[in-house]
Amino acid sequence: KVGMGLGINTGPTLIGNIGSKDRFAYDVLGDSVSLTARLEGQTKNYGQLIIISESTEKRVRDAYFTLPLDCIAVKGKNIGVEIFTVFYMPDATVAEDWINAREHHELMLEYYRKQEWDRAALFCKELQGEFDGRMDQYYELWIERIEDMRSRNLPADWDGVFRANSK
Numbered sequence: 001k002v003g004m005g006l007g008i009n010t011g012p013t014l015i016g017n018i019g020s021k022d023r024f025a026y027d028v029l030g031d032s033v034s035l036t037a038r039l040e041g042q043t044k045n046y047g048q049l050i051i052i053s054e055s056t057e058k059r060v061r062d063a064y065f066t067l068p069l070d071c072i073a074v075k076g077k078n079i080g081v082e083i084f085t086v087f088y089m090p091d092a093t094v095a096e097d098w099i100n101a102r103e104h105h106e107l108m109l110e111y112y113r114k115q116e117w118d119r120a121a122l123f124c125k126e127l128q129g130e131f132d133g134r135m136d137q138y139y140e141l142w143i144e145r146i147e148d149m150r151s152r153n154l155p156a157d158w159d160g161v162f163r164a165n166s167k
Contacts, residue, residue, distance in 0.1 A: 005043025
């Protein structure tokens with residue numbers, strides 16, 4: 001099985017010919033480019049083909065069906081960013097089911113951030129098969145993450161941000 005993830009971010013970027021006459025290249029630079037690369041690197045860790053940033057999600061939410069995945073501080077950063085996955089809008093026959101499932105998904109994330117591990121894991125199990133099964137790998141990975149986070153003795157005032165240690 002061969003696959004490739006896609007990270008999408010929206011933000012200021014420097015694009016153009018950069019360098020000197022001895023070393024010259026066309027390049028893209030900026031924090032937005034770095035975050036995009038980090039999002040692409042996280043697709044495997046979240047079991048998703050596409051991960052988008054919050055700034056991108058705000059631009060596409062009316063045209064596509066989005067789901068929040070996590071608040072993550074990508075490698076090299078301390079501040080968490082909300083990340084999402086995106087699907088085509090579901091057809092009318094399942095749209096209501098998807099909207100209801102998204103509400104349960106958001107509750108799962110809320111329980112996770114409150115360190116209510118048992119409730120969060122239960123929601124992950126109940127959400128298996130929703131969204132035409134497109135999130136099943138995510139929920140399996142999330143159950144593993146919950147067990148790991150449960151063992152860490154996090155402080156009561158934990159900010160809910162997952163700190164990635166890999167790109």
